Amino acid sequence: MQIGILGLGLIGGSLGYDLRSQGHHVLGVSRKQSTCDTAVALGSVDEASVNIKLLTGAEVVFICTPIGLIVPQVKQLINHLSPSTVVTDVGSVKAPIVAAISPLWENFVGGHPMAGKADSGIESAQKDLYVGRPYVLTPEATTPKRAIAVVEEIVRSLGANLYYCQPEQHDLAVSWISHLPVMVSSALIAACMSENDPEVLQLAQNLASSGFRDTSRVGGGNPELGVMMAQYNRQALLGSLQQYRRNLDELIDLIAQENWPVLETKLQATQRARPDFVD
Structure with a gap:
């Protein structure tokens, strides 16, 4: 052919x-x-x-x-x-x-x-x-x-x-497992770079290993592709980002309140759920 x-x-x-x-x-x-x-x-x-x-x-x-x-x-x-x-x-x-x-x-x-x-x-x-x-x-x-x-x-x-x-189902699904991770990963890198103490920042860069590599990988990818994901899947991605922000705010509140039992329950739930997404 x-x-x-x-x-x-x-x-x-x-x-x-x-x-x-x-x-x-x-x-x-x-x-x-x-x-x-x-x-x-x-x-x-x-x-x-x-x-x-x-x-x-x-x-x-x-x-x-x-x-x-x-x-x-x-x-x-x-x-x-x-x-x-x-x-x-x-x-x-x-x-x-x-x-x-x-x-x-x-x-x-x-x-x-x-x-x-x-x-x-x-x-x-x-x-x-x-x-x-x-x-x-x-x-x-x-x-x-x-x-x-x-x-x-x-x-x-x-x-x-x-x-x-269906095309619409696809776009909603990938907003969760592809497009949202790009934005979250990018925000993670930006947050780390906001460290004001240059010695601490350098130390963090020296100590970064597999955990940071895994969670930052897609945020360090092709910027043109990331922008186009956001531009062409805007509504679905906004919905995913807003839901992510709600979950992040909940974690912030639990840590601020030192509510360790509930925090552990949430982490246990995400631990159980991850294999449903990744083999």
Whole structure:
């Protein structure tokens, strides 16, 4: 199969590795010629260009650009595609993207692989990035079954765990487990940096280990992606942040009141709940 990838960063580049290993002919498009050259040299794609017309003959196209570029790029792309071409995206927000693209392209299937890393760019791409990771598809009732089946087959071939849901359900869910953690993690780093004593701050930086590494990782990720999460999933994220603030205020009150039994009860409850989210 001839498969196009528009956007050759971590997600698109990793996708290219896996698709090529299965014998597909992979066409890549990026805004920078240097990225195209690197993608070909690394073996992520067979051909690459800054010209979107390279994807004209693709049977399936994955849109792997930043969220804010997905709709504009699709509007440009569909002028060069056969009506039978299946188009899917990997954006971490689904409702506005599906609402904008579905009327423009019948064979569009919204998608989101939950397989990111703190690093970005084609150099960070890796093989088997999607193995064992959730991959969500958000087709509409009018989405052709053939288009869904094509994307489903590719996703399964990546070794990902496939899920289906409505775009709005997706955005609410990821506001809790993806977008909220980015903001919380960022706030944690900012709070630590607000220490006024430079010696204490330096000591904290020297002592930081696995606990801080785990809780700060996503806050140290791609700022552009974080802003777009907030911009395109604004209402759901605001709701999650407000609920987080209520829980944080409750913890502050318990500690201020030295109410250790109730604090322990809350920590026991979160200890029991965590395995439901993380294996």
